Amino acid sequence: MLPIEFGPRVCGHLASATDREWLVPDGLGGYAMGTVGGLRTRRYHGLLVVAGPTPAARRLALVSLDPELTLPSGATVRLGAHEWRSDVVDPRGFELLERFDLTDGLPRWRWRVGDLVVERELAMAYGRSCLAVRHRLVSGGPARLGLAAVVTWRDAHGERRADGPPPVIEPVAGGAVVEGAFRLAGPDWSPEGRWWYGVHHREEAARGLTPEEDLWYAGRFAGALDKPGDTVSVLAWAGDPDALAVEPPPAGEVIEAARRRNRRVVAAARPADQVAATLALAADAFVIRPGGPGPAADTPAGAAPDVVAGYPWFGAWSRDTMISYEGLFLATNRADEGRELLRAYAATLSDGMLANTADTGRVEYNTVDGTLWFLHAVARHVAVAGDTDLAAELLPALRDVVDHHLRGTGRYGIGVDPADGLLAQGAAGEALTWMDARVDGEPVTQRAGKPVEVNALWINGLAAVAELAGLVGQDPGPVPAARDRARESFRRRFPAPAGWLHDVVDAPAPAYPRGAADRHDDDLLRPNQLLAWSLPYAPLEPDPAVLARIGAALLTPLGPRSLAPDSPGFVARHRGGPADRDSGYHQGTVWPWLIGPYADAARAAGPAGAELPALFTGLEAHLVEFGLGSVSETADGAAPHAATGAPFQAWSVAELLRVRGR
Template identity: 80%
Template structure:
């Protein structure tokens, strides 16, 4: 089956401001750039725009074309404004969404349909995959005649920032059929008339809710105008970056080509139902091409590439969608970037940051799954030396420091990451660092530091030892010390992690809360978190799942959108992922729901013989509630579990696609 879920809304959603702005659409360009906005057409984020252009990395984006605001000029001389903007005064003007009778995703691309009496106007848009190029088409469906004006509103700024009228306006130079803005992107369409005016005080309500600067000024660069004399007539505009002399093909061709490509992407994944087809196309948004080869955008609109997210999402994004060839290139490139046995966590900050304990272990898992699912022993043989070096690097100890005990005795990797000679478990952590996936900070201090021996890190460690030893055996090579290290760590895991509370400790040998200063005594942290799911879900999990324990976890943690990050009633539990940066980061892993954890949960349940078919209904419904056709990064811990974080998140999509029953 290739048909996707029908995602369509009538006037009750389109014309109701709160409903229309809560639902966002995304069109990616395959490079990390995108077009993005809301069903209503109102820009609610600084990130919304029609041409957002990726830079040297997917995270280095700049906003160019902000909007093309339609205005119909009727034979009577009356004008009907179909755009939508919110202003610092609180006014929303114009209110074109009140004339919307329908919004659809057509082959994954947005379509708006306005009705003014018997006149019906449709807007379609598409981006060229692999190029920063946009086509926007307005077509008269019925009624007419009319003339259509399109106000080109532009800026040129960092995607995370804002630009104001206190500085110089964007430089706009004439070009054939339109204009070039800041020597960065070009606009072309019918009957261009330059304008040149600041629009002051445009307001972004989502940024206000996130405690960030909600206002900016935009530049009204000019206006395109075309005739819509009879049904079927259209007025189109192109916008593109890169080679500004290389004008893209006509809008009709680009839009149809984009739809054909989306259908091919879906078909290549061989989906078995509409939900799988929708998730297959959603997964495509995150796979991008950079100068170094394929990579993964962790989430839109503000993330770039993060190795942990990439490796967790790898199987769903590449192996579940028929993209093993691209995945092979990605894994090879990441292996080449290992440094002292570690993957860089991200380079979004402008330089590689090697500050993750688990990202590298997820890399071992991704390679093992690739070899198993794609039956690609050639890649396994190529990468085996690198995988073995990672594990041996974590096993190494410094004999000169061993007499002193503690983490200083472990040579291992950075940040005190290494195997404890006392029990073979992996320990990690140092002052000011949060090295697991629960990595939020407030004022530079970790919220959930989890120094010591985290449960999922050690499950991944044992899984990695077993997977690489198995690969070596498959290739007829000596696994060396890996099997013994696996057996020792697994025995220690089974001895150390079961807690009297009836579940697994989240961290054993954790420092006291005043770490690293203060008492030397260590403790075992039994807060009920979902991290322990990996102890039962991984292919080489250290424990056999216990149905009673999983039911207890489900009772405390499971929501319609996935598991909470902390059980209600626990110290520090937060119901709503809301507020400014510090407030949001404080609750990021303190109850907030993470849909990606539906993967480990479903795997653990299946290994325990528990049914999962009814586990995914909430997430399926979520596909039309927030980021359309996709899955959000996070959600509130308390009902109704509103989506939060990025509306389009790679590992959320990938894990749901991977574990949904086919």
């Protein structure tokens, strides 16, 4: 894998150390997450974040374990870091860091105090909500290490304040149980019990959200570091009373098991180079089995596999899952798990539409493209894995999808227009494509009518269903005729006088006031049209000259912009409060996942495909810039294209992994 390591110049500089974040997932949707310097900059940062009944219903448990060294002279040295509402950062333990590295996906810190060097490592027990933290004396000594356990028990999306009751702490052998939900265990536990007021999260302040909370100092572990090799370790784990009663394996075993598993994940993917190896491990973070905990093994117990769209705040979304499918499962040789996932998602089909399981936990049917991406994912699975049994099993459901779309799904105006065979969609107040941001409940980019990528996906899906039917020896029925009609209409309707493709045709005029009285064909230059050339059964042959114009306007080092800079409404910076960010979400913001469609279109265009490796240079360098070893959700549309959004995003990783491997 790529070497990810930083010395004192990065670790000891506050801005540099907090711009870079690490993530250790538990395979259930929970995680440990923080910054290189140890300063918590988000409400979501913590050492034990516990998955709930849905992937997004997480709770923050163990906030931090703040190290403090007591030297033979009696002097104390604090190695933790916190920021307070006064804007003071105290303590500033990052200034004593001489090294941070991410090895086999696990973070490791080294602090130096003169000739004394202390190392910290941590890991999650895969398939169980369990954290292991180990401290080791590397050189020097003796010293005594204290570890202040700072806790809470709250929704990961919120905060907790001292004006409510403090967490309930129950003493048990070797530590404590907090709120009956999680347990701490380690050496020489001393209960404390007091509030720390006004902890500040600078990233939440920048995002226009509540930046402060109060935390509970529950108690302190301590142990001797007399000679090099001595260790002091702490475990923290969550679960029901029975699970809390059973102590996990020692911290060292948990850490070494995590290293071995991560190496197996990478080896199984058979990566071609260090970047591919890094991306294979990054992909693993998003593949979960909710409903654990299970044993600390390669496959946690629970439901069928699912996909977390992004960390730290997203849950499972069907559109993100299906766009990510090929990269996460097929490019990493996890087709068996993928098969389970596709079967589970097929069971959610209703009236020809795939459920979109939102972060709220409610099952909703509110995307026009999620189902079409599902058709694509099934077809790619069968093509890559040779899984004709799954093709035969799911074909009746896929035919039902086609039938419902041909006659209308009954939801949000989603259905084929009998006049031209193209797929139309749209309803007041709804945003059904992937450009689904809202401000005050109103869509920013509603795109009602016949969006270009939706119809490219529709034609691709029809062709895929016809191909699967032939593969298992079945009559495709009316599907080929529907495909041919839609493809002919697409080729006639979507080319725009501007020299690229319309983003939407037959859009209702109220949505586009500058248009005609009743209908309008929107020619804003957006990346959605890339799917018209990139899909396996794309409706158009790529025109190198058109792709060159699109690339010149949209391409950045981190992927295509969502709108050309000279277009009306372009937003250069994806910054500010929720309304500001959502207003610019698809109005020029860069989306790394779109590198996949761009690369496929460029490859299909012919000779220009030889230049493809140069497309990925910026994203490969990005692997050590923001979410370490991973790819961010978004970036600013204007240089220097600083990363924004979630630091770890499934479809960003999946699409880079997929197209680099072709």
